[in-house]
Amino acid sequence: MDQKRVLWQDQFGISLADGQFGVALAGNPNVGKSTIFNALTGLHQHTGNWPGKTVDNAQGGFQYQQHSFLLVDLPGTYSLLAHTVEEQIARDFLCFANPDVTVVVLDATCLERNLNLALQVFEITPKVIVCLNLMDEAQKKRLMIDVPSLERELGVPVVASAARQGEGLTELQEKILQVATGSLQTNPRQIVYSSEVEKAVKYLLPLVGSLANNALSPRWLALRLLDGDRSFLDSLTNYLGVNQGWEGARCAQ
Numbered sequence: 001m002d003q004k005r006v007l008w009q010d011q012f013g014i015s016l017a018d019g020q021f022g023v024a025l026a027g028n029p030n031v032g033k034s035t036i037f038n039a040l041t042g043l044h045q046h047t048g049n050w051p052g053k054t055v056d057n058a059q060g061g062f063q064y065q066q067h068s069f070l071l072v073d074l075p076g077t078y079s080l081l082a083h084t085v086e087e088q089i090a091r092d093f094l095c096f097a098n099p100d101v102t103v104v105v106l107d108a109t110c111l112e113r114n115l116n117l118a119l120q121v122f123e124i125t126p127k128v129i130v131c132l133n134l135m136d137e138a139q140k141k142r143l144m145i146d147v148p149s150l151e152r153e154l155g156v157p158v159v160a161s162a163a164r165q166g167e168g169l170t171e172l173q174e175k176i177l178q179v180a181t182g183s184l185q186t187n188p189r190q191i192v193y194s195s196e197v198e199k200a201v202k203y204l205l206p207l208v209g210s211l212a213n214n215a216l217s218p219r220w221l222a223l224r225l226l227d228g229d230r231s232f233l234d235s236l237t238n239y240l241g242v243n244q245g246w247e248g249a250r251c252a253q
């Protein structure tokens, strides 16, 4: 069993088959993640709890173009800053399971609020697809969304969907395949913070890069250290076994 499959099994209780791509489904509550999950995986699902938590966990497989994918339905969250157990689970999965693709599902009727989570995911992984769901509702409200412009602005593929009607899901599978295999490169837009924060991040990057052992984004790691995010430091210890020197790195900035 390769390292990633062992990690998924041991830390997250998820069985990834040999050669199977792991795909995370993230998004705010009630945006249609489970509807997309059910439409893509049908009866090929396992449900249970996240290890050590009372939060539901659903995983399911699907085949597309002779490739096999395991879809993981993450708890709905407004952010990844771990104020709730759901946010902690979603953050830890994205940071430490390192899925081959993360689909961020957004509610097309309230894009601005939903983009907050997408921008946080962009700081963790470049392998992201935005699924703009509830497009039928957006149309009813006469909201016009310029999908090609949004795609250019965000630097990742944007798929418009109406999951309850099954619309856009084949295109979503196609983009998942392309990002998973690397035939489609993404370049997610990064938030630029104040000059003080950017200066501190620049200082920390060379220090944290090697400690994180390329296992997660050094920029995200630096930002969390600057935040003094205790929950993230605890997860670093749990998942990567790192706990020496972090306080020193934080105090030095």
Ligand SMILES: Nc1nc2c(ncn2[C@@H]2O[C@H](COP(=O)(O)OP(=O)(O)OP(=O)(O)O)[C@@H](O)[C@H]2O)c(=O)[nH]1
Pocket: 027, 028, 029, 030, 031, 032, 033, 034, 035, 036, 075, 076, 077, 133, 134, 135, 136, 137, 161, 162, 163, 164, 165
């Ligand atoms: N009109 C419309 N309704 C949708 C669409 N996708 C999902 N829904 C409905 O939206 C509601 C919420 O969908 P879910 O799939 O449960 O949303 P979720 O993101 O999994 O929600 P949480 O698990 O609570 O975070 C359900 O009533 C769905 O039938 C869509 O594209 N259009």
Ligand SMILES: [Mg+2]
Pocket: 033, 034, 035
């Ligand atoms: Mg759900």
